[in-house]
Amino acid sequence: MRNYEKAKKCVKKLRLEWVLVLAEIALTGWTYYVYVWLMCYQTLQDRVEVSILLSVYHLLFILKVWCFLKTILTPRIPVPPEFHFDEKTWNQIELDSSLQQQTKVFLGVKTTTISNKTLNYCYICGNVKPDRCHHCSRCGTCVLRMDHHCPWVNRCVGFHNHKFFFLLIHYTFTYSMFLVITCTGTLPRIWRRDWVGNLINNEEIGRTLRNTSAAFMLKARSSLSEIPTAELTANATSLTVSKSLIPAALAISASAPSSSSSSSTAEAAAAASTASSRTSLVDDAGLSPVFIQVVAVIFIYLVIMISLVPLLTFHNQLLDGNITTLEVYRPVSLPNCKGNSEIFDLGSVSANHKQIMGSQLWLWPFPVFTSLGDGVHYPVQG
Structure with missing residues (x-):
């Protein structure tokens, strides 16, 4: 019976409520890989630009992850x-x-x-x-001082972690905006590298194919006495770039005497194989994985940024009035008074902010516990 109860508790801990948390962790890890490794290290060439982007990115990344972990891992303060x-x-x-x-x-x-x-x-x-x-x-x-239960962190937002949650949504918005702006600015350069670079490579591969095919055909057919060398030279220089050159060259090499052209055939086969692989690269040129993943980052974080706007506005208004989400929908009152959501409004935005963010302004941007009070007793109006 005890084992059954333990198993039941374990199953509850692994419920679908953790899916959103795990998805957020996976998204953050993938975004780090795309932005830092694929975009900054493998695409951008300007070292000064890369240094600035990575410095700002890691600052926002650390603050966001720090707030996320503090929101989830901070233990709840029990009722006295x-x-x-x-x-x-x-x-x-x-x-x-x-x-x-x-x-x-x-x-x-x-x-x-x-x-x-x-x-x-x-x-x-x-x-x-x-x-x-x-x-x-x-x-x-x-x-204590419950605001709401947040499915994105699978934790209640209350007196013990309200400041951390408030900072988390702000840093997530800033982080998303930074990604959208910088990735959008880098996207044209990735596109030019993928498409314009392929056009340049196309021309280079064309010259390589012409030179390789002409030289090989001259060397392979030089042993055939019935065909004049001058005619071979004229025909070779008139060759154009096409995939049919490679099998044609291989067919000619096969008709030549094996005793006099074995080394020529080996060299030509290697050249033909290289040219064929390069030709297939030109034909398959398209959107690179880097381009596609950067576009995906822009789209995902643009959606996140837009969806956070009403949430930020709502929670900023709550902080200004020292109100919780539940108090908006379940007003409380003083004895012999009507229900009022603004009972704990101290009359000053600064005073209300200090109830959550603390009295030391320099600690406001950091996810360290500075909220005033004991979570049980609160000052009220009047």
């Missing part, structure tokens, strides 16, 4: 022990309004729910919910 009551004790508190009020004052709970309950109890976790605390059915636990 004083908020825990067994169900029997809670039933006694719930039936006695005066005892419930005393408990509320003791715990420092300031808000009430829409149903005007003095306290809100979680029967699953066995604790009274502090202000701004909600139970997440996905995570199966109560989360």
Whole structure:
């Protein structure tokens, strides 16, 4: 029975909820390969340009990955022990309004729910919910200052990682914009390298084929006394570039005496093989893997960048008003007041920002925990 329960828990951990996280990790790794290795190292020639692009890219890459890992791996801060009551004790508190009020004052709970309950109890976790605390059915636990459950990180965004998530969406947007702009600027050069470069190679291969075919035919047929050398020279110089030259040359070499032209035949076969492979390269010239993958990077991150615009706008507005996503849809209130999502708005954008980002401005851009408070008690209006 115990083994069954353990197996059941393992299966739950490997649910489809992790697919988005793994897909995001795979996308980041593939993007790094395309941008750093294929585009910067193998395509661009200007060392100064490459150095600048790689420096900016790695800065954004490190900040994005750092925020991503902090959002996922930062452990949740548990509800303090004083908020825990067994169900029997809670039933006694719930039936006695005066005892419930005393408990509320003791715990420092300031808000009430829409149903005007003095306290809100979680029967699953066995604790009274502090202000701004909600139970997440996905995570199966109560989360302090819960904002929402994010499927892209398979974690709840709350007091413990709200700053990291806020930075993550901003750095992801900046990272996506940087990729779209720089890859789009590099795309014409990749196209010229693939197409114009192939045209130049085509001309060079044509000259090689003419010289190789003419020289071989002169050498192969020189032993045939019935054909004058002058006629051979005139015919050889009039040859044009085509795939039919190669099999024709091989056929002529086969008709020549083996004792006098064995070395000529070997050299000609090697030259013909090289020319044939080069000719096939010219015929198959098209979009290179580098070009296709860079276009894919541009398309994918353009979609990501556009989709992040409303999310960034929404979360910036929430930060300005010191509001969580759940408080927008589930307003709370002070005793004897109507439900209001702006109860925790301190009246100043700067003061509201400091609640999440911290009081030290120089630490705002970095995913280090600087949020104010203990996750349980919050200042309210007035």
